[in-house]
Amino acid sequence: MCTSIVYSAGDGYFGRNLDLEVSFGQEVVITPRDYAFNFRKLPTMEHHYAIIGVALVKDNYPLYFDGVNEEGVGMAGLNFDGPAHFFSVEDGKDNVSPFEFIPYVLGQCKSVEEAKQLMTNLNLVNINFSDQLKLSPLHWLIADRSGKSIVVESTVTGLHVYDNPVGVLTNNPEFPQQLTNLANYQSVSPAEPANTLTPGIALNNYSRGIGSHLLPGGMDSESRFVKETFTKMHAPAGKSERENVTNYFHTLNAVDQQKGLDEVAPNTFEYTIYSDGVNLATGTLYYTTYENNQINAVAMRNANLNSSDLVSYPMLNNQAINYQN
Numbered sequence: 001m002c003t004s005i006v007y008s009a010g011d012g013y014f015g016r017n018l019d020l021e022v023s024f025g026q027e028v029v030i031t032p033r034d035y036a037f038n039f040r041k042l043p044t045m046e047h048h049y050a051i052i053g054v055a056l057v058k059d060n061y062p063l064y065f066d067g068v069n070e071e072g073v074g075m076a077g078l079n080f081d082g083p084a085h086f087f088s089v090e091d092g093k094d095n096v097s098p099f100e101f102i103p104y105v106l107g108q109c110k111s112v113e114e115a116k117q118l119m120t121n122l123n124l125v126n127i128n129f130s131d132q133l134k135l136s137p138l139h140w141l142i143a144d145r146s147g148k149s150i151v152v153e154s155t156v157t158g159l160h161v162y163d164n165p166v167g168v169l170t171n172n173p174e175f176p177q178q179l180t181n182l183a184n185y186q187s188v189s190p191a192e193p194a195n196t197l198t199p200g201i202a203l204n205n206y207s208r209g210i211g212s213h214l215l216p217g218g219m220d221s222e223s224r225f226v227k228e229t230f231t232k233m234h235a236p237a238g239k240s241e242r243e244n245v246t247n248y249f250h251t252l253n254a255v256d257q258q259k260g261l262d263e264v265a266p267n268t269f270e271y272t273i274y275s276d277g278v279n280l281a282t283g284t285l286y287y288t289t290y291e292n293n294q295i296n297a298v299a300m301r302n303a304n305l306n307s308s309d310l311v312s313y314p315m316l317n318n319q320a321i322n323y324q325n
């Protein structure tokens with residue numbers, strides 16, 4: 001499972017938890033403006049906005065899992081196994097494969113509105129990156145600095161672009177169903193609830209936090225969608241970058257997956273391999289990994305963005321404990 005959010009405090013932050021049982025060898029990758037993005041069915045994009053994100057680099061091609069461009073547009077691909085459907089190439093359409101979709105949008109859009117315009121003639125097609133790296137069944141969250149976000153889902157019924165009023169995406173079911181399900185939890189509150197259950201009979205509020213008693217806490221995507229929406233909606237805005245980054249990670253950690261809790265095959269467990277968040281104004285990417293809770297950062301603007309060479313940083317996995325004596 002995965003969870004992606006846009007968090008609108010300070011400059012705004014975009015990122016995700018990547019939950020899986022295997023690691024792909026992903027790194028933090030900066031694609032500068034003059035790296036030539038080749039597309040299978042569209043002309044090469046010679047120049048474009050610079051991108052920072054987490055990707056697997058294969059044959060000098062950055063296969064982005066999530067990323068943010070220098071204009072502050074963020075995009076993440078999350079598993080959508082079952083409903084996801086990609087089509088055959090169609091003449092007259094903008095035929096883009098899922099593995100090309102993040103560069104296609106982040107390379108040329110300054111806002112969610114521009115991304116929406118770009119997608120009016122889009123056909124997400126069933127072309128594999130290679131025989132080893134086949135199509136992934138994904139859907140996507142796209143957000144910008146204003147905090148506005150959309151979800152893109154390609155299913156048997158076609159391409160769907162949904163406004164996302166809560167700025168959260170997890171996995172199945174289809175996005176409209178996830179939104180509808182929120183209605184079941186609308187009384188969940190950080191405050192003490194009013195007793196509408198037993199009018200006239202006082203109940204003993206035995207604990208603090210009783211307003212969130214009904215909040216789901218499972219590893220499943222529906223539970224995470226509700227829990228993350230509640231957590232993010234009530235997340236405080238900090239006064240500094242440090243405070244906002246700290247709040248951002250606490251917000252995502254509400255739905256991270258500890259090893260041992262989500263068995264996807266006998267004795268094989270899905271867990272949160274990494275969490276990342278990019279400042280949408282500065283392009284600095286912050287991340288933690290399962291093995292290393294320390295927040296590490298890579299600044300896009302410290303790289304030469306007028307170049308054609310990818311720049312990669314390994315994700316640091318050694319737990320950095322601050323021994324005080």
Ligand SMILES: C[C@H](CCC(=O)NCCS(=O)(=O)O)[C@H]1CC[C@H]2[C@@H]3[C@H](O)C[C@@H]4C[C@H](O)CC[C@]4(C)[C@H]3C[C@H](O)[C@]12C
Nearest residue numbers: 001002019063065077078079099129133134135136171
């Ligand atoms: C599996 C990842 C999504 C995490 C997620 O949603 N997990 C939930 C699993 S589940 O619902 O509980 O089954 C996705 C996100 C980005 C994907 C990768 C990116 O799309 C980049 C390439 C694309 C290639 O086509 C396949 C390999 C790949 C390297 C992808 C592998 C995998 O599908 C990734 C890593």
